[in-house]
Every structure is written in structure tokens, then in C-alpha cells.
Amino acid sequence: MTTKASAAASDPNDEIAAWALKLQEAQQRLQELTGGGVDSVLYAGGQSYLLQEAQEKLRQSETSQRQLAATMTAILNALPAHIALLDAQGTIISVNEAWVRFGVVNALQGPDFFVDQNYVEICERASGSCAEEAHAAARGIRRVLEGESEYFELEYPCHSPTKKSWFQLVATPVRSDELRGAVVMHVDITSRKLAEENLLANTALLEAQLNSTLDGVIVIDAKGTNVLHNRRVLDLWKFPQEIIDAPENKKRLEWMARQMKEPQAFLEKVAWLYAHPTETGLDEIELVDGRCVELYSAPVLDKKGNYYGRIWVTRDITGRKSNERRDIEQLGLLRMAGRVGKLGAWAAEYPGPKIIWSEEVYRIHEVEPGFKPDHESTLSFFLPDSRAKLEAAIRSQQPYDLELEIITAKGNKRWVRTTSSLEWKDGKVQRLYGVFQDRTDRQQAEKRLRRLFDSNAQCVFFWNKRGEILDANDAFLELMGYTREDLNAGRIGWTAMTPPQYVERDRRAMEEVSAEGFCKTYEKEFIRKDGSRVPILVGAATFEDNPDEGICFVIDLTERRRMESRFRRLVDSNAQGVMFWDKAGPIIDGNNAFLRLVGYTREDLRAKRLNWQTLTVPEDLATAQRALEEIPSNGSCAPFETEWIRKDGERVPVYLSAGSFEDDPNQGVTFALDLSERKKTEARFRRLIDSNVQNVMFWNKNGKAIDANDGFLHLIGYTREDLQAGRIKWTELTPPEYAEVDRRRLEEIAAKGFCAPYEKEYIRKDGSRVPVLIGSASFEDNPDEGVVFVLDLTERKKLEQQFLRAQRMESIGTLAGGIAHDLNNILAPIMMSIDVLKMTVTDPQASSILQTIETSSKRGADIVRQVLSFARGMEGERVEVQAKHLLKDIDALIRDTFPKNIRRELAIPADLWTILGDPTLIHQILLNLCVNARDAMPYGGKLSLAVENCVLDEQYVSMNPQAKAGRYVLISVTDTGTGMAPEIQEKIFEPFFTTKEVGKGTGLGLSTVMGIVKSHEGIITVYSEPGKGTTFRVYLPAMEHASGGQTKQTQSVSLPRGNGEMILIVDDEASVLTITSQTLEAFGYRAITATDGAEAVAIYAQRQNEIAVVITDMMMPVMDGPATMRALMRIDPAVKIIAASGLSANGSTTKISEVAIKHFLTKPYTSASLLKTLRMILDEG
């Protein structure tokens, strides 16, 4: 490198530049040579030359050092500590600003407090108030400087007159490479010290508090260390020292848990709490030793709200618990009482807030389930006024009893009554408790009561035990005759109003009221204002809440008394038999009529010897019992008939009606009507009925025939069985066309009790009709039933018919007579002319014609004559006629003119009474009858003529009402011809009635006969059996005086008498039976009767030894004569039987062909024939 060239005029800058360049190159080369691991180069003289990097580094480090230094200084100066650096001897090397300031401020220290002073020595030399501490400081620092300790600390007070301050001196060694010494630091710890003092004070206070409380307190920090606890917690939990001090809270918790009845639950709760550090826990825990504790756990937060730890507070609540238990027991009792008495109970801590309610109180408040009452919430239910009253009462700390209004949770207004008692402890009120009651109903009840009171529906008054009347309604005042002024003035008292004789009763009632709350009603009297007495019924009750007062209602019994006295008068009037009985039997009382009825004396009654059960005849006891049972439901029973047994043992029929008393269903009254008279009347009536004088039937409205006598039954052709079986219904007996009439008559009966007699018809059992006249009436005591008298109108009808017929016949007769006369006048010339012509005409043909004309005219004349005789038959001459002759004449006529196949029979007795009559007409009778007989026997037969004397007695007349009793001549004409059916028989006597063919008969024959017979006051009867024959019997009255000595037969011939033989008479007609028995008995026989064959057989079976003869009708319904005879003969083959029949022996029926009837009575029979026949059969032996 050459640089000298430019040395002379060279610019120093250029040189510098060149050397810099060289320097740079040298650097580079050195760097290359040393591989970057070298910092400096040393050259002669020992100078080192830092390489570039190192220089950089150096510069940097210097800079940073400087910075550092500045920073350090700044820090040092900023520190609140006064810091000084001492060397190994203790000389101050450097100080921070604070130290300086401190020194300045505390001029006391003087300027030698600064650098280059030996701090240690200063401290050692210190004197004055801080001397002690200064020396200690010096000692400490020295130790540090000498390496004996690594750390020295001293706190010392440094109080100024104005304030307290503390400082802390800290000395630490400095051992760096450059320096050995110490750093001394003064820190102002005044605030900390103050805080510590505070803390100490607080701690002391806290401890005092903690130890003064009854609760055990322990504070555990987050780590589980026992930060703080009080003595009480040790007592409570009996922690051993090591447990309480244990760093792990777990041990403490386990210790606690072991003392609990349910450790597991507790530990779980703890775990939960620690999992939820911000949660609090409050648990009641039962310990195994019987105590009960309340464990409260809450997090402890520092000022900033961070979780510091947890505080546990333990409170022994054994006492409270037992209180609570007692409360609960009481509550249980109260609840029960509440349910029974609807009382609620409550208990409240004082001053609160806990309140316990019983179920009833919850119910009264109508709260939702889960509602928990406390002081505030319970008060809020009350209405403002009520609330104010209640709060005042609570504040007064006196027991209270208030009626207040609440609004329930559901918004309903209620009246309630709350009473309270207080529980004191240690001079302070601990608890309030009492009863809570829903008074709403009572309020309502009271309102209702008030309304009732004011309505005056009843007489009511309020009373108290002292006899005063507190209040009364108008009705009561009116009853008693007092005014409201009297009441308000206190002039009315219920004891004063009571007559002396009721005082005892009142007293008993008051006792009852005190015991039961009310008394049974009883009767007494009150004295009115005007002095009069009023009989009353009273009932009283007290008020629940005030047993010394009560309410009383009063019922005026004046009316009732009046009724009672009237009733009594009725009873005593003896219009009826009245007796008062007891359900069980005894007769309590009775009037004289009753006693007379049963034949007992009043003594017997008083001696209680009378008993309705023994009075009643045994067979009716059940009925009487049933009637008794009816009474409770209806108040009375339906009247019924029964019999009582009199004292003398006789029975008396009575009609009883009974009822019980409203106020005492076990007693009652009976009215007894003596039925004896009525029974007698009934008996008489019964006999009348049974006599069959009339036909009687008892009916009921529904159509049933309840009862009937034999006459009625016979009339309608039913049997007694039919009646008893209820088969007879008068509605069915009545033909439909009379139904309307019946109905109208029934209405009449319902209205008047009877109806006017009217005609109708009944349908007999056999279907035939019988005309009847009925009169009906209903029974007074039972208008649904009645009696009817039935008159058989058959005969009357027949008579009517006959009368009509006769009338008809008469009119026809008159007519015919008139016509006949005219005809006669017409015929006479014709016949006369014929006679004349007969003489002049010879022509045979003409003669024959004339003959024909003559025959016809003669026939015409015959008819006219017949008609005339028919018409004239009513008149005619009456002479004494001997019928014998007539018969002979007729017999001759028959012999001569009738067909030869008709046999003749003639029976004429020796003496025959004479008839007063017209012989021609009588002849006509015979002729007509014989002609009819001939016409009935076209193929021949037998024609029998007979005549005899005959006396028609009562016997006969009863059977044949047309007849009059007396002597008659009987002419009978019998044929064995075709016979006639009953329908024909009825009509044969009617004019123009004929069974013959047209042209063969006039139909006038029998009507002529009838006319003639009637005009002679005779009777004609006909008996006919179709296919068998016919008998006509003509009875013509005989002349009274016997003439010609022909009548040897004395009518007073002594008819054969009997000797007391028993005769059985069998006939379905009651009249026949009656008359026949009377006749027999009149003539010395005994008679028993039977209305039908079966009865006859039964009687005969019983009394066959007594019965001598049986007279039986042949024609009877059900069991006719022949059957009866056969039955009788089976009993006794030798039985004597007389057969009575309308048919003559000749016309006997084949039915009895098995049995030859030896003895026959033709009906109607006279007494004579009866007796004679009887004598005959008896004489046979």
C-alpha cells in the first residue's frame, strides 16, 4: 500500500479514508482467519482491539447497560422503599431517590444519612426513641454484610406527632463479582400495620362474637383448611383437637357425619355444596345422641366477590325441635279437633317469621297446595280494618279473641275468628298460638236466624240464665201482651212470666240445656201482661259461644187446648165407645160407652186389667195387628169389623176405627161401634133372604153376584157352586139390549141409593130367557155393593100373553061374529035356493053340480057356525050338565065316524059331579079335541076319553097358578099320536094357528075350545111328547052342591094320614117342595126335601134307615128322575119310590123301562092323590 505519493498535498480526509479502508480489510481478513469465533485481537502493549462485531456488541451492551442502569435507577427511585446500597463495610454506596426524600423529610436523620456515610455505624450510634430498633438493625445488617445471614428484617414504629407509621427494614446481601455488600431497604408498612391492627381487632371481635354465639361456627377456606372456628363448634361436635386442626376438611366432615343418624345424606349434601360453591345449604339433622341440629353452610366471598371459602354454622335446635314436635303433636290433636269441630289451629314464632297452620286453616284460606305461611303473608289475607285490629292485638302482646274478615286466596270473603295465647320464655314472648275458625257459616246462620226471628213466623225470644229476656220478636210480644217498650225497659223476664208450678220443670230444662246445648220441648204456661195464662209449648237452646244465653221458641197451645177439650167432650159424651190404647196392648183410658160395651168397670180400667189384645177374639187378632201396623204410615187404619170378648165371656160384634197421636206413635185412640143391633137386623134380613119368598141377589158394581138365595139361583138356572165359584155375573145374565137400562139404573142407585123397579130379562144357564122385574138398592156403608129383588115375570108374561090373546080373540071373535052373521045372511038364500032348484032340476049333470054347490055351501055354513060358536062361546046358557052323557054321545060319534084304526077307550065313573055350563059348547070342546086327536093319528092309534071328579087344592094351584082351588070335573082326551113339540104347544090355542095343511083345518078348533073352557072358568092343560102322544085335560068347575046323590064321594073324605114316616121329596121346584112337605106334615108325616137328584142320593145315603118313601119328580135338570131312582136303588134295592111326572103312565118314557114304576103321581097332583098313593105304597110293606 502506497500512500506516500499524495503525502504532501494529501488531504487528511483522504488518508483517513485510506486507513479506514485498510482497517476494514484487516478486519475482514482477521475474521476469515479466525472463523468468526474471535472477538478481539491483542497487540503489543497489551491493548486489545475489538473486532467489529465485538465492538458492536460492546456498544450495544454499553447502551443496554446504560439503559438498564437508567431503568434500574428509575425502578429504584420509584419503589416505595428507601433503598441504599452498602459496601462490605456498611458504607452507603448509592441510594435511591426515596431514601433521599425520606432523609429530607425526616430531617431528624440529618444529612449524614446519605452516600459515603456508614449506615451501620449510624444505626449503631442511634439514640433516642428508636435506639433499640436502630441497634437491632445495625446488628442485623452487619450479619448480612458478614455473610452470616442471607436476610434480615426488622419492623419498627416511626411515629410522627401527626400520625402513626411503621417501617420494615430489610437487608439482603449483594454478592456480585464487582461488589460485596448489602442492600438495605426501608418499606413503609404503615397501612399494612394498621390493617393488621384492624384485623387483629376485628379478629378479636370476631372471635368474641363467635365465641359468644350459641352457634358453632367454622370457616374453611377453599383448600379445606380450618381458617377460623369458635369454641361452640367444638362443644357441639365434640371435635378432638387434631380433627379441628386438620388441614383437610374431609376429616372434620367425616367426624361430623359419624354423629348423624343419616351420615350418607349429609355427605352427599356436602359434596353437592362443594360442587356448587355459590350455593347455601340449610339442613335439620338428627344426631344419634338424640339431639337435633340445624346446619347452615354458605360460601364466603372476599371483597371482590371471589370464592374464599365456606362457613358452616351449627345450631342446636333440640329444644326447638321438641317444641316443634310438641307443636306437631298439638297440631295433630288440633287437626283432629279441627276436623271434628272445624277448628283450625296455628302457631307462630314471635317475632317470626315462621308460622304453622293446621289443615283447617289452609282450607279456610283456600290456598294452593304448597303455600307456606309466614307472618307477612298471613297478615295480608286480612281486610285492612281487620288487619289493623290484628296487628294491634299482636303488638299488645296480650292474648286476643277477634272476629275478622279475610279474603281467601280464591277471592272469597269470609268471617273468621282467631284467638291467641302467648308462650313466654325468659320474660319474652316466644310464640303465639291459637285457634282459627271459619265463622262465615255461623255469620250466615246468624243472619238467617235473625231473619226467622224478624219474620214472626214463630214466637221467639233470647234469654239468659238469670231469667232476663234479652230480645224478642213481635210475635212473642203480641202473644204475651207486652209492648216493645216493656222489653226495652227490661220489664219482661221469663222466670217472672212462669207460674210457680212450672218452676221445677223449667229448672230441669235448664239443666238439660246446660248439658246438651238444647232441651226437649215441653208444655208450660206463661202469665200475660194482663194476668191471664196462656198454655204454651217451649223449646230452648243455648249459643255455642255463650252458654249463659240462648234462644227459646214459644208455640201458643190455646187452640190445641180447645180442640183437646172438644175431643174430650166427645169422648165423654159416650156417643161412641172410645178407648185409648198403647201399642203393646194395655188400654190406657176409655169412656163409659166403651166400658159398657165390653162389660168392664172403671176399676178394671184403672187397675190396668184391660188389654186390647185380650179383648180381641183370637181369630181376629191377626187382622187387628195388621190394622195396627197400618197406623204409623197413615196415621189411622181402615175401619174393620171384629168381635170383642166381654168380661162375661160373651162376644160382641164391633166396628173399629183407630188412629195414633202425632206426638206419640206408640199410643192411639179407637172408636168402637157396637154392632149387635145391626147384626140382629142383618140376621133377620138374612132369614128373609133365605126364605126364598123373593129371589134376592147381592151384587157389586163390577158385575159380580156376591151372594144370592136359592130362589134367585133357581130362577136363573145356576147352582150354588156356580155362585161360589164366582161364575155368576149379573152383567152376563143381562141380554145386551138391556145393558143401557142397567147402566142408567146403576147411576140412579149411585145417586139415590136405590132405583125404581124395572123390567128386563135374564139369560138362564140353559140359554133361555126369563122376564124379570127387578128392584135394586145399594148399601149405605158400601155403595159399591147392593141387593136386588128379582121377580119372575114368566107367569105374568104368560098371563099377559093370554090376556092379549084373549083380547085378540075377543076382537077377532067380535069381528068374526059380525062377518059370520053377514055370511049367514048370504048363505041362507043360497042354501034355500038350492033346495028349490034341487026340486026342479033333473038333469043329472046339473044335479051333480047342484050337489057340489050344496056341499060347499053346507061347508061354508059349518064354518060360519063354528065361527059363530067361537064368537058366541063367551056367552051361552048355563045349565046343570052331566058330562057322562056328553061323553057317551061323543064316543058314539067316534065309533061311527072315525077311522077304524083308531081304538077307543072310555072311562066314566059311577058318580060324577055336574057342571054348570052350556052342553053344546062342552060338546063342542069334546068334539074339537077328538077331531084333533084323530088328525094326530093318521096311521091309527088309541084315543082315550076319561072323566072324573077332581078337587084342585092348594097343592095343585101352586103348580098351576091359573086355577082356583075347588071342585072340578076333569075330562081328559089322550091320543097316541105324533105329539107336539113345546114350541107348538105354546101356540096351539092361538086362533088360526094350525099345523095342518092348508084347507084341512081352520085353526080355530083349539082356540074355540079355550074360549069355551075359559068362559066356564075352567082350565085346560096339555101334555105332549113328540112321537108319543098328547093328553088334553079340561077342568070344568063342578057345581057346589051335590045333586042326584051321585056324589057319594064326600070331599071331606078322611084322607089317609101318616104315622110320622119320613118322606124324602125330590123336586127342582122349591114351591113344590114347600107345599108338598107342608101337606105331608099336616097329615102326620115328616118330610125332608132335596132340590136335585144328587142331594137326594146324599140324604138318602145318610138317612136311609129313617126314610120310608121317596117321591121324586121325573123331569129334573142335571140328574133326572130315572137316574135318581137308579142311584137310590143301588143304595137300597128295596127303596120305595113314587115317580111324579106330567106325563101319564101311558106316555111313560123308555128310560125307566128297566125299572117298573109301580107308583105314579101325575102332576099336578092333588093332596088326595098324593096321600092315597103314599098310603098305597106304604101299605105294600
Next chain:
Amino acid sequence: MSKRPHFKFRLYVAGDSPNSTQARANLQTLCATYLPDRHEIEVVDVLCDPKRALADGILLTPTLIKYSPPPIRKIIGNLSQTQTVLTALALPD
């Protein structure tokens, strides 16, 4: 076994320059690892004691001199190449 020798070292550095600092650190480490309780290290800062550097004939920093056990060895650089250094120092022995 033969007794282990005690090593003496002198490290010349130039203040806190980087290589010097590195060399110090590396040496500390090496000694702590391979020569525990049998080493001595003296650090001479040429900026403070230039004369001593001359006496030892030090030209560059950092330079390490091992005085004992013989032979005396001189290693220049920041001692980052550990294996080279160990070999130079005949370590491990």
C-alpha cells in the same frame, strides 16, 4: 483406575462480546459435564487486564488455555464445536 487429573483453565475474554460470552458458557457446560469437581476456571477480561493477556501471548479473544494437566493447550474461539474442543483437551480420558 488411575487418579483423575484436575484441569485448570484460563479463559481470556473481551468483556461481554458475543464470542466471549459464548466461550464462557460453553466452557462452563463442558466442565460441568466432563470434569465435575475437578476443574478450575479463571476468566480474564482483556478489556480490564490487557497486560495479562500479553504475558500469556494472547492475540485473540476468546482464547482458552489449559494449563493442567500437561500439555498446555491453547484453543481460540467460542468453543462451540464441542467435539473439537474435547479432542483438543483429550477428553474424555
